[in-house]
Amino acid sequence: MNAASSLQHSVVDGFAARFGEAPDSLWSAPGRVNLIGEHTDYNDGFVLPFAIDRRTVMAVRRRDDRVIRIATSFAPETVEIALDDISPATVSGWSAYPLGMVWGATEFGSVLDAAFGFDAYLESDIPVGAGLSSSAALESVFGLAITELWSLGYDRQSIARIGQFNENQVVGAPTGIMDQSASLLGEQDSVVLLDCRSLDASVIPLGLSDSGLTIAVIDTKVAHEHATGGYAARRASCELGAQLLGVTSLRDLTVDDLPRASRELDDETFRRVRHVITENERVLETVRTLRDQGATAIGPLLDASHVSMRDDFEISVPELDLAVTTAQQHGAIGARMTGGGFGGSAIAVIPAAKVEALRTATLAAFAAAGFGAPDVFTVTPTRGATREPLSY
Incomplete structure (x- = not known):
């Protein structure tokens, strides 16, 4: 069964x-x-x-x-x-x-x-x-x-x-x-x-099996709650940025608007806005890459997404950063935290043959850092x- x-x-x-x-x-x-x-x-x-x-x-x-x-x-x-x-x-x-x-x-x-x-x-x-x-x-x-x-x-x-x-x-x-x-x-x-x-x-179409890839989830076991303040504060920053820049939502802005945003917004609000603008670009580029080159080529976009969430949106935690780094060092073509942040899971697109090595390395890295043991498993779309x- x-x-x-x-x-x-x-x-x-x-x-x-x-x-x-x-x-x-x-x-x-x-x-x-x-x-x-x-x-x-x-x-x-x-x-x-x-x-x-x-x-x-x-x-x-x-x-x-x-x-x-x-x-x-x-x-x-x-x-x-x-x-x-x-x-x-x-x-x-x-x-x-x-x-x-x-x-x-x-x-x-x-x-x-x-x-x-x-x-x-x-x-x-x-x-x-x-x-x-x-x-x-x-x-x-x-x-x-x-x-x-x-x-x-x-x-x-x-x-x-x-x-x-x-x-x-x-x-x-x-x-x-x-x-x-x-x-x-x-x-x-x-x-x-x-x-x-x-x-x-x-x-x-994602085409993971045709590429010999799978998606590993690294559940850090750091629980998050969307109804608590961190998520709401990020949303409020985005709404403030849109208001100050005179648009209905950040969807209306592109990377060409970033220089103006950097002049008109405080540093924190600017970084929140920059994450959303560049993340939208990464989503569309990922779709183009999947269609033109396949899943093996999307790794750098996932890596860049994590850096943006860590540094600009500031929703990562040390356990998520360690999970991403460990995955990148042990065979993943790309890795990023996923979900609302402040805990939760990271994902890694990785050759199926390297999942067990990733699991072993992640458990060891978390133990060495003094973190609780994560759960590493694969998911299928x-x-x-x-x-x-x-x-x-």
Whole structure:
């Protein structure tokens, strides 16, 4: 039995143990890795994520009333709430991510008079706090399920928008739309080029297997929280920079605007702005490189992205820098931190034959630095959120 099948069986068994009967439908949504394009999404820019083969799986059974009960293996309590009572004031903790999607749907115009209640049970093999969007997977799996179960009629881009709205308004994290988009739109062995202004999305073949490459994730185990101050402060700096430079968002600026920005902005705001402008350029150049030369040629762009996040945006931490340096020294063609920063994971594009050597070197480097042991594993670009067959 592969890992995905094992997780699905575990969810079905967990549902029966928690609620005393079998589910009648099964859903899943993946986490994501962002290949390149960090902190560009809420600046209306470009991102290049992909869905990964680590997923959140949810089993559901319809109820005859309008009550939702939701439970998970990573929290002891079962959360119970009437559908009509769901609002930002009535949901909290981990359950705010899925349940807030109900309120978000009503804010996007859905009338839920015909909606029914259900029991739901979730499990996940996406590491929490690792920068792999375990929260977006929760929102995406729940959003897709209620869209189909209640016949709400949303396409996947709209579900992603509701997920971002939920994260901003209910959870209180000022994130962009990238994570939900990757979780909902991902395809096998591909990345998703997302224009965060227009929400246009294009699937770009990655071609890792043809190049003998894989993507290693180095989870530093330094947990981060997007709802805390560092992320919000970076977003505020970007908004200030756009205001002072007279544009709607930093998306409206190019590298040709950097000299003016350096004259008109204080040093910190300028560096925040420079990261976003140059990161947008790197995303588009990565797409061109993938199309023209293939995955073996994108390494320098990943390396430059990490330097920009470390020095200009200042969202790296010593553990992430060590992970990137170690990967670069042990066979990676390119490496960078991924996710919102202040902890989480780094990624390395590396020949598949060198992954074990990278794992050994990384564990040794972290131990020598006095850091806690990281987790090193590979991920494969995979399909987005889906209804799974319930065949057992």
